[in-house]
Amino acid sequence: MAKYVASKEEKEYLKKYDVTKFDRPSVTADITVFAVRDEMSDEELAQRDKSNYRKDPLRELQILLVKRASYPYRNQWALPGGFSKPGESCDETARRELEEETGVADAYLRPFGVFSEPGRDPRGWIISHGYLALIDGRKYRLHAGTDAWEAAWFRIEATSTETSRKKNKQNGVVIEIRHDLSLYQRERNLKLKVSLLERKWFSELHGYHEYEILDAGGLAFDHAKIILNAFLHLRREAEGLGNVIFDLMPEKFTLNRLQKAYELVLGKELLTANFRRKITPLVLETEEEIAGVGHRPAKLFKRNPEEFYS
Amino acid sequence: MAKYVASKEEKEYLKKYDVTKFDRPSVTADITVFAVRDEMSDEELAQRDKSNYRKDPLRELQILLVKRASYPYRNQWALPGGFSKPGESCDETARRELEEETGVADAYLRPFGVFSEPGRDPRGWIISHGYLALIDGRKYRLHAGTDAWEAAWFRIEATSTETSRKKNKQNGVVIEIRHDLSLYQRERNLKLKVSLLERKWFSELHGYHEYEILDAGGLAFDHAKIILNAFLHLRREAEGLGNVIFDLMPEKFTLNRLQKAYELVLGKELLTANFRRKITPLVLETEEEIAGVGHRPAKLFKRNPEEFYS
DNA sequence: TTAATAGTGTCTTTAAGACAATATGTT
DNA sequence: AACATATTGTCTTAAAGACACTATTAA
Numbered sequence: 001m002a003k004y005v006a007s008k009e010e011k012e013y014l015k016k017y018d019v020t021k022f023d024r025p026s027v028t029a030d031i032t033v034f035a036v037r038d039e040m041s042d043e044e045l046a047q048r049d050k051s052n053y054r055k056d057p058l059r060e061l062q063i064l065l066v067k068r069a070s071y072p073y074r075n076q077w078a079l080p081g082g083f084s085k086p087g088e089s090c091d092e093t094a095r096r097e098l099e100e101e102t103g104v105a106d107a108y109l110r111p112f113g114v115f116s117e118p119g120r121d122p123r124g125w126i127i128s129h130g131y132l133a134l135i136d137g138r139k140y141r142l143h144a145g146t147d148a149w150e151a152a153w154f155r156i157e158a159t160s161t162e163t164s165r166k167k168n169k170q171n172g173v174v175i176e177i178r179h180d181l182s183l184y185q186r187e188r189n190l191k192l193k194v195s196l197l198e199r200k201w202f203s204e205l206h207g208y209h210e211y212e213i214l215d216a217g218g219l220a221f222d223h224a225k226i227i228l229n230a231f232l233h234l235r236r237e238a239e240g241l242g243n244v245i246f247d248l249m250p251e252k253f254t255l256n257r258l259q260k261a262y263e264l265v266l267g268k269e270l271l272t273a274n275f276r277r278k279i280t281p282l283v284l285e286t287e288e289e290i291a292g293v294g295h296r297p298a299k300l301f302k303r304n305p306e307e308f309y310s
Numbered sequence: 311m312a313k314y315v316a317s318k319e320e321k322e323y324l325k326k327y328d329v330t331k332f333d334r335p336s337v338t339a340d341i342t343v344f345a346v347r348d349e350m351s352d353e354e355l356a357q358r359d360k361s362n363y364r365k366d367p368l369r370e371l372q373i374l375l376v377k378r379a380s381y382p383y384r385n386q387w388a389l390p391g392g393f394s395k396p397g398e399s400c401d402e403t404a405r406r407e408l409e410e411e412t413g414v415a416d417a418y419l420r421p422f423g424v425f426s427e428p429g430r431d432p433r434g435w436i437i438s439h440g441y442l443a444l445i446d447g448r449k450y451r452l453h454a455g456t457d458a459w460e461a462a463w464f465r466i467e468a469t470s471t472e473t474s475r476k477k478n479k480q481n482g483v484v485i486e487i488r489h490d491l492s493l494y495q496r497e498r499n500l501k502l503k504v505s506l507l508e509r510k511w512f513s514e515l516h517g518y519h520e521y522e523i524l525d526a527g528g529l530a531f532d533h534a535k536i537i538l539n540a541f542l543h544l545r546r547e548a549e550g551l552g553n554v555i556f557d558l559m560p561e562k563f564t565l566n567r568l569q570k571a572y573e574l575v576l577g578k579e580l581l582t583a584n585f586r587r588k589i590t591p592l593v594l595e596t597e598e599e600i601a602g603v604g605h606r607p608a609k610l611f612k613r614n615p616e617e618f619y620s
Numbered sequence: 621t622t623a624a625t626a627g628t629g630t631c632t633t634t635a636a637g638a639c640a641a642t643a644t645g646t647t
Numbered sequence: 648a649a650c651a652t653a654t655t656g657t658c659t660t661a662a663a664g665a666c667a668c669t670a671t672t673a674a
Contacts (some may be wrong), residue, residue, distance in 0.1 A: 004432045023396045024334040027437060046378050054624050054673080071323040072316065081495065086333045086435050089426040108516050114421055114439060116399040121314060123327050127337060129424060136515075152588055173615045200459040202618040205446075206418050251514055256625070273628070274664065295624040296671040299523050305483045308512040364646075364651050566652075583655070584637065599645095605651040606645040 013181030025116075025125040028095035030081035030223065031109075032130070032230035033064040033102060035137035036248045036261045037153060039186075055295035059257075060155045062137070062265040063183070063227065064102065067150040072122045077183075079227065080151070081128070099220075108134040108247035112233040113226070130226045132233055134247035154183040154192070158231055158267065163197075172203040178204040179228055183217070188263050192217040194224045198293065211291065238265045241278050249273045254290050254298035255279065282307045329421065335426075335435040339404035341419075342440070342540035343374040343412060345447035346558045346571045349496075364604035369567070370465045371574040372447070373493070373537065374412065375529075377460040382432045383488060383530030387493075389537065390461070391438070402443040411461070416558065418557035419445040422543040423536070430532045435504035440536045442543055444557035464493040464502070468541055468577065473507075482513040489538055493527070502527040504534045548575045551588050556613050564600050564608035565589065592617045 006014060014307065039058040065077040080101040084093040085229040090111065099105050164176040181194040194217035200209040216224045237244040248261050259275050283301040290297050316324060349368040375387040389566050390411040394403040400421065425438040474486040491504040504527035510519040526534045547554040551572065558571050569585050591609040600607050 004429070006432060010381045014432055021321055022336060022379060022393060024336050025394065025396075026334050027333060027337065048556065054622095056625075071320045077621090083332065084335065084426075084437075086335075087428050089428060090424050091426070106513075106516055111424055114400050116394075116401070118397050122324055127394075127400065131603070141349070167615075173618065200618075202615050203416075204613060204615065206557055207618050237539070247516055261451065263543060271663095271665065272626085273630095273666085276627075278663090293625080294673055296673085297624050298626055303479075303514060305481060305512050305514065308483065308510075308517050366652075494642055564653090581636095581638065582653085583639080583657095586654075588636090603652080606643075606653055608653055 001035060011267070014155055023125070024092075025127045026091075027084045027090070027127045028081050029084065029097055029129045029131055030079040030115075030226055031092055031094055031098050031133050032079055032227055033098070033104075033107075033133040033135060034156075034230075034234060034248065035062050035064070035140070035153070036060070036264060037062050037137035049060050056256075056293065059260050059264065061157075062153040063230075064151060065154055065183070066101065067152075068220055069149060077154075077221045078220035081131075081222050082274050084098040093135075095130070098131075098133055102135075102140055104133070104135050104140055108132075108244065113229050115222055115226055117222065119214075128221075128226065130229060132230045134234075134244065136248065136250045138250055151165045152185050153308065154185050156227075156229070156231065157184075158180045159199075168201075170203055170205075172201065178214075178266075179211075181217070181224070181228060181231070183219075192219060194219060194223060196228055234269070235265055241275075243282055243303075243308065246282075250302040252286055252288065252302050255283070255301060256298055258283075258301070315445075321592050325520075333435070335437045336433075337394045337439065337442045338391055338402070338405055338440045339394065339400055339441055340389040340425075340536055341404055341443050342389055342537055343408070343417075343443040343445060344466075344540075344558065345372050345374070345445050345450070345463070346574060347372050347447035356399060359387075366566075366603065367577060369570050369574065371467075372463040372541075373466050374461060375464055375493070376411065376461075378530055379459060381539070386528055387464075388529040388530035389439070389494045389533050390397050400492045404439070404443075405421070408441075408443055411449055414443070414444075414445050414450055418442075418554065423539050425532055425533065426534055438531075438536065440539060442540045444554065446558065446560045448560055462498070465527075466537075466541065467492045467494075470508075478511075478513075481514055482511065484512075485510040488524075489521075491534070491538060491541070502529065504529060504537075506534060506538055545575055545577070548572060551585075551592075553592055553613075553618065556592075562598065562610040562612050565593070565611060566608055568611075569591075 004252065020275045036059050039060055064080060066080050068074055068076055068078050080097060082093070082097045084090060088096070094109055098107060110132050111129055112132050115130060115131040120126070158179060158181050160177055160179045162175060163178045166174050168174055177198040177200070179198060183192040183194065195214045195217065197212045197214055198209060199212065200207065211225050211228065213222065213224050234244070245258065245261050247263060249258060256275060258271055258279065259272065262270055262275070282304055284304045286300045286302055288300040290300060346369050349370055358365070365467040374390060374405070376390050378384055378386055378388050390407060392403070392407045394400060404419055408417060408419065420442050421439055422442050422529060430436070458489060469489050470487055470489045472485060473488045476484050478484055487508040487510070489506045489508060493502040494503065503525065506522040507522045507524050508519060509522065510517065521535050521538065523532060523534050555568065555571050555575060559568060566585060568589065569580055569582065572585070575578055592614055594614045596610045596612055598610040600610055
């Protein structure tokens with residue numbers, strides 16, 4: 001940022017300027033951390049039914065939640081995040097909080113929305129900046145929960161169904177879409193059922209849409225809304241095989257694993273031949289192969305840095 | 311927003327909770343208002359060279375800027391906008407400021423980014439929420455500038471050129487892109503030349519990018535950065551003939567005008583036959599035709615509200 | 621050998637791009 | 648009639664979708 005040079009008169013003005021004269025909000029960054037991880041832990045994987053040794057482990061899309069240790073919403077699950085401090089940008093807040101709470105220092109991290117509806121936080125006027133983080137699921141293993149601080153991975157699955165479509169007086173259209181999120185924590189056998197209503201309103205001239213939480217399913221604050229928006233944002237970025245999905249992968253990966261990641265995010269299956277045709281220019285073949293699978297081993301690929309775009 | 315119900319113990323906690331104990335930023339909404347408008351005013355249009363009566367007036371993409379009446383950056387051009395007040399969401403702030411400063415009550419209005427770099431405002435810690443507004447250019451005519459408050463439309467043109475592409479140590483890639491914005495105010499014959507550097511950095515695993523202002527060209531604060539981001543956001547939304555562009559049009563429009571709007575935003579010409587093929591399902595033909603042109607009149611169309619999506 | 625995944629070939633369908641041709645008000 | 652834009656037809660090229668086929672490893 002270029003240094004701002006003020007005139008003498010202006011310096012005088014700035015000296016007298018007092019930001020504290022006005023009401024101000026607190027601002028936070030709340031991070032939805034996605035990872036593609038095995039359905040089973042390594043131990044379970046090692047001792048599973050030997051008759052099934054050929055099958056690849058199932059993979060699922062998971063997000064990271066923390067259990068709140070203090071009020072408000074004590075003992076409820078929430079997104080990792082925290083308050084912005086003076087002298088840091090929102091991006092820095094998000095990066096700092098992500099590292100503090102997960103130990104992950106380098107991740108794909110992008111802002112996707114601002115949540116500022118009055119009443120969203122019972123403590124007062126608090127604006128949240130929603131961040132999307134994508135990490136390699138094998139890189140980060142949670143430490144066992146302590147009393148003071150507990151974090152866990154939840155499988156996330158989403159379904160959306162249009163529940164209503166009506167014409168309004170001015171020949172516009174009102175569409176309601178119900179979004180259901182299912183968040184499942186395996187070790188605790190804990191299932192959070194979240195549902196939201198998206199209302200799209202189109203007049204002859206403009207469109208607008210908003211989300212309403214029908215059932216927070218035990219999530220703190222308006223985090224149900226933030227998580228849904230993060231998920232839809234991720235899905236939009238993955239459509240047309242946009243290359244964010246690579247950020248969910250380790251440095252080297254098989255094309256099958258990459259395809260599975262796309263499928264989990266997009267919520268539909270892809271045809272392998274077509275997927276490979278599209279993805280080929282974005283990856284580089286390595287000399288290595290994956291080992292320890294009960295069938296033909298696949299070549300490992302890595303990202304082609306020449307073909308990144310954001 | 312569902313009302314939050316607190317336990318007795320929790321109420322106690324919340325009563326004692328004092329947001330003012332922590333440092334907090336001020337937050338603003340800054341709005342980049344786009345419109346497609348005639349190169350000439352109505353008067354000029356009426357008295358232009360009669361030999362040329364057949365030709366349609368040229369149209370240009372314009373943004374609205376206001377001249378700052380007070381410090382900091384007094385007398386410099388800036389985006390319309392202002393501070394969020396308690397009890398309103400950021401969307402409401404943007405909508406209120408847009409109406410206060412332009413009189414436009416219904417417009418396409420969407421957040422596209424947060425600008426929070428330390429030092430971006432000499433008054434202190436002030437976070438800006440960038441909003442994109444699209445309005446029908448014929449709807450809003452500026453009142454003549456007064457001393458206290460001056461607003462004007464500037465034609466905006468942008469060019470981007472990759473100036474450097476290097477591999478870094480870890481086999482990653484660093485790309486630099488120079489963005490030049492030209493903002494031209496016709497009545498004042500005032501040209502602001504703005505230039506920014508976008509730096510994309512790709513490692514083996516992740517990508518990141520940032521913008522640096524090389525020459526603010528006389529714009530206040532970091533508004534050069536905000537305007538560029540607004541423009542690129544608009545362009546991205548228009549790609550693949552996404553239907554935001556309709557929000558720049560009046561209720562009824564000719565397909566040629568619509569095509570021109572797309573071309574201005576996309577920065578390239580489109581082939582008419584192909585454009586019409588793609589746009590046809592998104593519009594409805596009306597019975598009316600445009601009048602007063604020196605050639606075959608075109609049918610007027612309006613949006614097909616069944617085919618909106620956002 | 622078999623189960624299971626790895627990887628390829630090719631036909632069909634759909635969309636994008638290019639360009640030529642015809643149509644029709646105003647003056 | 649001439650200008651300027653309006654509007655349509657169709658050929659070419661490229662991408663997406665569907666599906667069948669062959670290949671290779673560990674046990």
